[in-house]
Amino acid sequence: MVRTGPIQVVERVPPHKKFIDGVAVRNVIITNQCVRLYPPEIKSKDSQKLPIVLHFHGGGFCISEPDWFMYYQVYTRFARSTRSIVVSPFLRRAPEHRLPAAIDPVRVAGAIPVHPGFVRSNRSRSEMEMPQTPFLTLDMLDKFLALALPVGATKDHPFTCPMGEAAPPLEGLKLPPVLLCVAEMDLVRDTEMEYYEAMKKANKDVELYVSKGMTHSFYLNKIAVDMDPNVSAQTDALISRIKEFIEKH
Structure with a gap:
């Protein structure tokens, strides 16, 4: 089993209403689809409406879930950094549900x-x-x-x-x-x-x-x-560039 520190990357992180490091986690049902929400704690400088970032997690449509620690550590960081509500659906996975089951169309600003x-x-x-x-x-x-x-x-x-x-x-x-x-x-x-x-x-x-x-x-x-300082810096730069794009659109 692959590990990241003391926590397995595929270990499920349960929802928590309490803001931990500035982010809460909730599971909700939207039109029969379970989705995981990562809302950041509201700050005085935030606008009245936070942007929503919809992310379809990886795994080739065959493996992984949005509540895995691997994604939790990225989504919480992303929500904090971009001041966005990160939404990630529990995808219907292949081979039981082949494409396009996992990618129903949505309207997006970017x-x-x-x-x-x-x-x-x-x-x-x-x-x-x-x-x-x-x-x-x-x-x-x-x-x-x-x-x-x-x-x-x-x-x-x-x-x-x-x-x-x-x-x-x-x-x-x-x-x-x-x-x-x-x-x-x-x-x-x-x-x-x-x-x-x-x-x-x-x-x-x-x-x-x-x-x-x-x-x-x-x-x-x-x-x-x-x-790894280089990987850390590249991750920071990636999040910063995405934040810039979100704020632009």
Whole structure:
């Protein structure tokens, strides 16, 4: 079992109404969907309405939950830093619930894909050359998407390749402003950058932020965030850039 300090990363953190380090945690039901809320403690300088950040947690639509300690330590920090209410749904997971079960449409003021994992059926150069990590290996990528995508679909499906030939043309889509966050050493960096270039070509409002020298979902690795000054600094910078985007939109 992977551990981060004395707490297992997959240990469930129960809700708490009390504000701990400035953040409370609640589970609520919204239209038959259980979601976890991370509201920050209101400060005098806060506006009357705090922004809401909806985050779909990782795990290839097959594993993980928003109440795992791995996400708890990120969501609470994010809520404190950005003065936002972080909302993360308990996704209906594959293979029992294949896509699009986990991604029902919502209306948003902006979108912030953080290491979204866009891919194609053919291996990209970064998939062949970048390091595999406990947070993403080629085997995980292949197996999770095989379980999550509709039966018979390949990685070229629009769910995982929104810039591909099978996807609706980006030019014809009404999209909110987008901040695409990419890790420089991510296995799927090249296809994520391909999405960015396709968005620019389609004249969409898209910004790019690259975490230099970082791998996929590095900010979830609490040991590295706590012990490695570079990872800590890159995590701070990522949160700051996201905060800037939220305040802008």
